[in-house]
Amino acid sequence: MVLKYISQPFLLLCLLVGFSPSHGLAEKLITADNPHIRYMGRVDLSKPGQAGVSWPGTQIDTVINGGELGITLDDQYGKNYFNVFIDEDWHTPIVIACEQGRKTYWISRYLSAGKHRVTVSKRTEGEEGRTLFVGFNVADKGKLFAPPKLPHRKIEFYGDSITSGMGNEAALYSGDAELAEKNSFMSYAAITGRKLKADYRLISQSGIGIMVSWFDFIMPQFYDQLDAVGNNETAWDFSLWRPDVVVINLFQNDSWLVEKRLNPVPSDSERINAYKAFLSSVRHKYPSALIVATLGSMDATRKTSSWPGYIESAVASLKAEQQDNRIVTLFFPFEDYGQHPRVFHHQRNAERLSAFIAKKMNWKM
Template structure:
């Protein structure tokens, strides 16, 4: 389903959605991800993959959003049909988006996920509207497993729904739900936090801040002074997939002067991983890389990651390892089929290490 066609059809259906208003602070809404609840009546979603889900009755569902920039997109899945999302292309400002109508009597389920990321701005969730007589039901049980991903455009899902021979920087082709990170989490029945930003690096980014500046923020909208409470949610597994942008900006673009030595690159990566280890002393950390050209034949960057991990293992950290996604020769951002292959590799790796 093309999202414009699907949404337009719903808008033209003329359904009345002004029946039952569900406020954002309703206890039966289940939120997942780093979501800013400074105002419980206007929680802000900014990180890719952040989600809201719940169970309800009634023949119709609409979603109310107030988008900062008019650049975000969201998936809405009804009754667990993950192959056919209704895609909301958020307009700037406050608006109600009809997403389902003509539903059968009885219980239904919805899942809203943010396709886009912090560079598209934040979105304030303003609640739901159900058809007359509809109500929220208790939410599904929370998943017992937790995985956090720290990454760049690959982890965000930049361009994953682009045609193979087309541009892959359009926001409408970015779908975090079909990134290797989100696919892996679903395969392992785990809750995921996606702490990623397209263009970000460890030593240098395509903008003035790096992941060591960004990883601890509550809001993903640029470099800001918000603070995530790391005690609020603890992962058993952490996956770090960084260094692709460092490779481009250091080796190709020559943006760092003087050029860092191999030892300095390894040390910069190790220092960041040690920050994560200090936050999560019991987590199993997977230091991944790929599948873009940082892992192509002859690249030194997988070796930098391995060396940093080797140094941490030699210092006594035995709950850390390296995983390199293979270079396929494809020059652009990974498409969904490559994300699926990488997710299969990562899923098997985590199952082996964690016994999941």
């Protein structure tokens, strides 16, 4: 993947951001509530003229003409990164490094004549803050057109830093914490969604667990939110969007933390019951979805780990109690790499997961 990073200082030098265009073109802002802008993911559209974007992998799509493209964002902390793809060139994103506050990021002043599809994807996650998408900036005579419709297939992913893509673009054996190297678009989840031609959503947060997290809230308290910035009072309406498949990739952080942060330390049966309770909650929200309980590919799936067994026991118990045959397990193997998986790990796991789901759902890939 070829990356082109832009930020406000770079644009001032290279794209004349902040100056009137010297080539005589005027520009206008088309706001986020335009009917030709399409969203994929949990997006807060409660305020006119803007869209609250916080979950990793959230996408904004449109088609433009007019030769110019800018994107106006209002970022909470100045920590978020976004991919911008032109004409479905998924291998060559332009990457926006957000600054705090409202800024216009010029992607191009010189797009070729005709229509161009524009896709914006949030690389980072809720812990980097929310971003208000204000709108697209186009040439004065530019217009927006309806983008392609979202796919009919729907997949929702619940996960932690692995699902969010933390560190996936870092070099092998280097650190995992650089925000510029976190790219949810290249996580196993997003790759799987695209392979299966699905409308997908990543409900994920680095460091989160089912029983315990690196912070003071857990996934059962978090997964029902509209907004992904911390544990908050926003509520997602589950009736608005019902997935065909739900993938749960959790328990990695629990495996690290239960004996360090919980007192008393939960027993095996308590670990199984905690997972089972979360499964039951998801099943209640989505009575007919296929639920894939997975784990990996970090060390919670090493050969000596008990954690896949806890998941298998929870699934077996729930299936027996509810006569529910639409809950299955699939584990990603630990590949003796102790850090966050890199893009090539994600690609391998996406191949495994995509083939598994396609077979279970009788979907053609």
